Each structure stands twice: as C-alpha cells, then as structure tokens.
Amino acid sequence: MSVQNCDEFRERLEWCIEQRMFYEHNLHLHAEHCSMCVEVWEQQQTLDAVIQTWSRATPEIDFADAIVTAWQRGSSPSKEITRSEENREVRHGDSEKPAGPSIAQVQNNQPSPVSDHNKSTRDxxxxxxxxxxVCTLLLMFAWSAGLFGPSQTPEQPIVKNPDHLVPDSKSSAEDKRPALQNSQAADNTPNDQQQDTIAIRGVLSQTGVAWRGLATQAIEDIEGAADFVPTLDQFAVLFRQDDPPPSVDESTEPNENEDEQPLLRQHWDRAVDRLIDAIPFGNGTFI
Amino acid sequence: MHLYAPKIQKQTTGLPINNDCQSLHEESDLDMVQRCLNGDEVGMRGLVERYQSIVFGLCYRMLGHREDAEDIVQDVFLRMFRSLRNWDQSRPLKPWLLTIAANRCRTALTQLSRRPTVKDFAFETIADTQPITSEGVGEEIQLALEKARPEYRLCFILFYQQELNCSEIATIMDCPEGTIKTWLHRVRRELADHLQRRGIRPNVCPELR
Known part of the structure; x- marks a missing residue:
C-alpha cells in the first residue's frame, strides 16, 4: 500500500470531490495518521453531510399553469403565481382550453423581448x-399669452454712460425695485409710466455712482491696511531663531509694533465699515 | 462509484398520468420544443413541468427567498419561450435554460442588493443566539452561501444541487473549467470554516452521522 504525503492527500481529496467519487481508503488512512490533515478531513466529512441535508430541503412547486396562462395573456407573470396545491384543482379544466397561440404568433405580437414587468410599468x-x-403645453401657452402680467418681465434699465456701470452683484438687488415700481405703475397712464421709468433710471444712476465711490474708498483703505502687513524679510527679523524664546513675563510686555497696531486696525476697520456701507439693503437705501 | 446519486425526477402534479402525458414525459427535449413552437399548450406545459424543479432549485438557492425565486422562475420560462427559436438544437436544452436562469438570478441579486434589508442582521442574531437544530443545519449552509460571492454561490449550487460537472458549469458560467474548480474549492473552504465556527460536527449533530 502506497503511503501518501500531505500534498498528495489534498490533491487526491480535491479530485474525489470534483469527480463525485467516494473517498479512497488511502485518504482515510492518511487522515488517521496525519495530525495536520485530520482537521481538513473532518471538515470535509462534515461539509458533505451538511450538503446532503441542504440539497434535500428544496420546496416543491408547480408553475405550469401560471406560466402557460401568462404566456397566453402576455401579461406579468408575478400576479399569476399559484401554488401546487391550488394548481391540482385547476388543471383538469385547463385541458379543455383551446390551444394557445404559437410562439411565432406571440413573438409577432411582442415586437421587442422586454420583460413583462417593464411593460406593465410603462403602461x-x-x-x-x-x-x-399637457400641463407643460398649457403653461407655455399661458406664458406666451401674457396671462402672468407684466411684472414677471421687468424692463431692464439701459445705462448709456459708462461711468454708471455697476458690478453684476448689484443687479440682483436692484432688480427688485424696478419690478416693484413697475407693478405699482401698471395701472397708471403711459405718460406716468414713462416718467416713472426716467425717475427710476436717474435713481439707479445716482446709486451706481455712490456705490462706486464707496467701493473705491474701501479699496483704498484696504490697500492702506495691507501696507502694514510685514513682508517675509520683516518676519524673519521679527522672529529670529537665534533670539531666545520670550519668557512669560516678556510675552505679556507690549510689542514693538504696538504703536502701529492701532493704525492698522484703524485702516482695517474703516475699510470694513465702508464695505458694509456700500451694501444696499432690500429697500434700496444705504446706511 | 458516485458519492451523490442522481435525483429521480418526481411527478409533482399528483394527477393520474394518462397516455398523452406519459408519452409527453418520454418525449425528447427537441420534440417538446417543436410542439412549443407549433403553439401546443400541452407541449409548453410539459416543458415547464420537466424543468421547473431544476430552475426553481437554482433560483431558490441563489436568492434565498421563495417568492423572489418564484418570480424569477416564471420570468425564465417566459424568456425561454420567447427565445426558443434561437436555441441551438444541436446542444442540450438544460444548460441553455440554466444559463438563462443564472443570468436572471445575477440580475435579480444586483437589484436586490440595492434594496435596504434587515434580513442579514435578524438572521445572524438568531443564528448566533440559538442552538443548531436538525432543520437549522441545512440553513447554515444557505446562510454561509448568501455571504459568499455570487459566482461562488452559483458554482456551488450548480455542482451540488444541479449535480452538473465542472465542464458543464464552465459552459453555463462562460469561464474556464479551471476557474470553476478554483471557485468550488474556495466556496467549500468558506463553508467549512463557517460550519467550524458554528461548532457543527457530525458528533454534535446526530442527523449528520
């Protein structure tokens, strides 16, 4: 009797599994005398036994009637499910049914092999x-007929003077005012509307000039404040590594830039204030 | 000598078999398909009865849920009827049908994986707290299979439940035979580890002796 080593044992075991053969006696002998392979052997024995239990546990079904009926109707099969017990009572009557359409006929009636589920969902x-x-078409028709009123399409002011050009961020806030005033002037005469439009344009022009002036001043203040920010060289001088680290007492002492800090803060605060002032509020006024 | 004896096809309808049905069961797949193509309802019914257990077994084990499996089985047969003209009559019908079923199961698994479910948590909680019963031994394999990769699962089911050999499985899964053997080895290893963790041994479960 030939003696197997562990590799031969495992190869032979796999072969027996794949070929559905009973395990050879040599495998059994090797497993009994090999402490390394006995665990693998026992695991396979357990697995084989459990698989046999598992494969026997499939429930019995009978779908013949449901499938044939679904095929004849061309409907979704999911609602046609009948269990085997129910089918046994129905099957006698089914034999009296006329023969259904041929597969070729049904294929002609079903141009694309989409699933019945997709078909029912589409329906x-x-x-x-x-x-x-229909709703989209109605909305488009109502829009084109002007049923929503002129307030939905405000007339944009035409700015001819380049000095009056304002940034885009301003336009969103300003759009509200002409729309509101246009809606109020909707009941007036055409001459009044024209005068209102001219007045609004004048206000807008003045607002743009004022806003531009405030923004320019704010920029100048920011630039002035930025001049106080030390450069890299200045940083290197201020924080030289050869200097000893400041003691606790030194850290509480006033800094060399103490005199400059109020000026820096002054410029900075002024710039922020001017920027805040430049922001118009919802009613179109400035601070 | 074979370890697993092939299953005997049972008559599941419970009806008396008349001569027509008896001859139907003796007909070849090719004859049945011809009857189906001619619109013969008896032929269609016979074809479904012949393969429904096989297809349902595959779907039930793949999905682990009876109602989902029933939906897939019916979908598989309807697709088979639609595509019956495209079937290569020189090749056996069963692998072709199982290929349709396997593809449908993989599609269903992908769709089911997108659905939120508490099944795993609940099942694991119960499994971890309750002792193994004789009914639970088979469920342990199913639980471990549901954790395995779908291709491992399909390979295992086709081998052990459908009793196909590695060459046939390779044809159905459209991959080399060596890959099937590797997958089979890996899934067996995963299942054996699972059973060991759960403390299932023949001396612990008398029904396994």
Missing part, C-alpha cells in the same frame, strides 16, 4: 407622462 406611467406634457 402605468403613460397617463402620467401625458398629463405632464
């Missing part, structure tokens, strides 16, 4: 799609 969503299209 359900069709009314919703039609409703959405």
């Amino acid at each position: 359900r969503s069709r009314p919703h799609s039609i409703l959405v299209v």
Whole structure:
C-alpha cells in the first residue's frame, strides 16, 4: 500500500470531490495518521453531510399553469403565481382550453423581448407622462399669452454712460425695485409710466455712482491696511531663531509694533465699515 | 462509484398520468420544443413541468427567498419561450435554460442588493443566539452561501444541487473549467470554516452521522 504525503492527500481529496467519487481508503488512512490533515478531513466529512441535508430541503412547486396562462395573456407573470396545491384543482379544466397561440404568433405580437414587468410599468406611467406634457403645453401657452402680467418681465434699465456701470452683484438687488415700481405703475397712464421709468433710471444712476465711490474708498483703505502687513524679510527679523524664546513675563510686555497696531486696525476697520456701507439693503437705501 | 446519486425526477402534479402525458414525459427535449413552437399548450406545459424543479432549485438557492425565486422562475420560462427559436438544437436544452436562469438570478441579486434589508442582521442574531437544530443545519449552509460571492454561490449550487460537472458549469458560467474548480474549492473552504465556527460536527449533530 502506497503511503501518501500531505500534498498528495489534498490533491487526491480535491479530485474525489470534483469527480463525485467516494473517498479512497488511502485518504482515510492518511487522515488517521496525519495530525495536520485530520482537521481538513473532518471538515470535509462534515461539509458533505451538511450538503446532503441542504440539497434535500428544496420546496416543491408547480408553475405550469401560471406560466402557460401568462404566456397566453402576455401579461406579468408575478400576479399569476399559484401554488401546487391550488394548481391540482385547476388543471383538469385547463385541458379543455383551446390551444394557445404559437410562439411565432406571440413573438409577432411582442415586437421587442422586454420583460413583462417593464411593460406593465410603462403602461402605468403613460397617463402620467401625458398629463405632464399637457400641463407643460398649457403653461407655455399661458406664458406666451401674457396671462402672468407684466411684472414677471421687468424692463431692464439701459445705462448709456459708462461711468454708471455697476458690478453684476448689484443687479440682483436692484432688480427688485424696478419690478416693484413697475407693478405699482401698471395701472397708471403711459405718460406716468414713462416718467416713472426716467425717475427710476436717474435713481439707479445716482446709486451706481455712490456705490462706486464707496467701493473705491474701501479699496483704498484696504490697500492702506495691507501696507502694514510685514513682508517675509520683516518676519524673519521679527522672529529670529537665534533670539531666545520670550519668557512669560516678556510675552505679556507690549510689542514693538504696538504703536502701529492701532493704525492698522484703524485702516482695517474703516475699510470694513465702508464695505458694509456700500451694501444696499432690500429697500434700496444705504446706511 | 458516485458519492451523490442522481435525483429521480418526481411527478409533482399528483394527477393520474394518462397516455398523452406519459408519452409527453418520454418525449425528447427537441420534440417538446417543436410542439412549443407549433403553439401546443400541452407541449409548453410539459416543458415547464420537466424543468421547473431544476430552475426553481437554482433560483431558490441563489436568492434565498421563495417568492423572489418564484418570480424569477416564471420570468425564465417566459424568456425561454420567447427565445426558443434561437436555441441551438444541436446542444442540450438544460444548460441553455440554466444559463438563462443564472443570468436572471445575477440580475435579480444586483437589484436586490440595492434594496435596504434587515434580513442579514435578524438572521445572524438568531443564528448566533440559538442552538443548531436538525432543520437549522441545512440553513447554515444557505446562510454561509448568501455571504459568499455570487459566482461562488452559483458554482456551488450548480455542482451540488444541479449535480452538473465542472465542464458543464464552465459552459453555463462562460469561464474556464479551471476557474470553476478554483471557485468550488474556495466556496467549500468558506463553508467549512463557517460550519467550524458554528461548532457543527457530525458528533454534535446526530442527523449528520
């Protein structure tokens, strides 16, 4: 009797599993005398036994009627499920049914092999799609007929003077005012509307000039404040590594830049204030 | 000598078998397919009855849920009827049908994986706290299979439940035979480790002796 080593044992075991053969006696002998392979051997024995229990536990079913009926109707099969017990009572009557359409005929009736589930979903969503299209068309018609009133399309002021050009961020806040005033002037005569429009344009022009002036001053203040920011060389001088670290007492002492800090803060605060002042509020006024 | 004896196809309808049905069961797949193509309802019914257990077993084990498996089984047969003209009659029908079923199961698994579920948590909690019963031994394999990769699971089910050999599985899964053997080895290893962790041994579970 040939003696197997562990590699041969495992190869032979795999072969027996793949070929569905009973385990050879040599495998059994090797497993009994090899402490390394006995665990593998026992695991395989357990697994084989559990697999046999597992494979026997499949429930019995009978789908013949449900499938044939679903095929004849061309409907979703999910709702046609009948259990085997129910089918046994129905099957006698089924033999009296006329023969269903041939597969070729049914294939002609079903141009694309989409699943029945997709087909039913498509059928359900069709009314919703039609409703959405109709509503969209109605909205487009109402929009084109002007049923929503002139306030929805405010007239944009035309600025001819380049000095009056304002940044884009301003336009969003300003859009509210002409829209509001236009809606108020909707009931006036055309001459009044024209005068109002001219007055609004004048206000807007003055507002733009004022805002531009404030923004320019704020920029100048920021630039002035930025001059007080030390450069890298100045930083190197201020924080030389050869200097001893400041003691606790030194850290509490006033800094060499103490005199400059109020000026820096002064410029900075002024710049921030001017920027805040330059922001218009919702009613179109400035601080 | 074979370790696993092939299963005997049972008559599941419980009806008396008349001569027509008896001859139907003796017909070849090719004859049945021809009857189906001619619109013969009896032929369609016979074809479903012949393969429904096989297809359902695969779907049930792959999905681990009976109702999902029933939906897939019916979808598989409807797809088979639609595609029956494209079937290569020189090749056996069963691997072709199982290929459709395997593809449908993989698609369903992908769709199910997107659904939130508490099944795993609940099942693991119960499994970890309750002792193993005789009914639970088979469920342990199913639980471990659901944790395995879908291709491992399919390979295992086709080998042990459908009793196909590695070459047939390779045809169905469209991959080399060596890959199938590797997957089979790995899934067996995973299942054996799972059983060991759960303390399942023949001397612990008398029904396994």
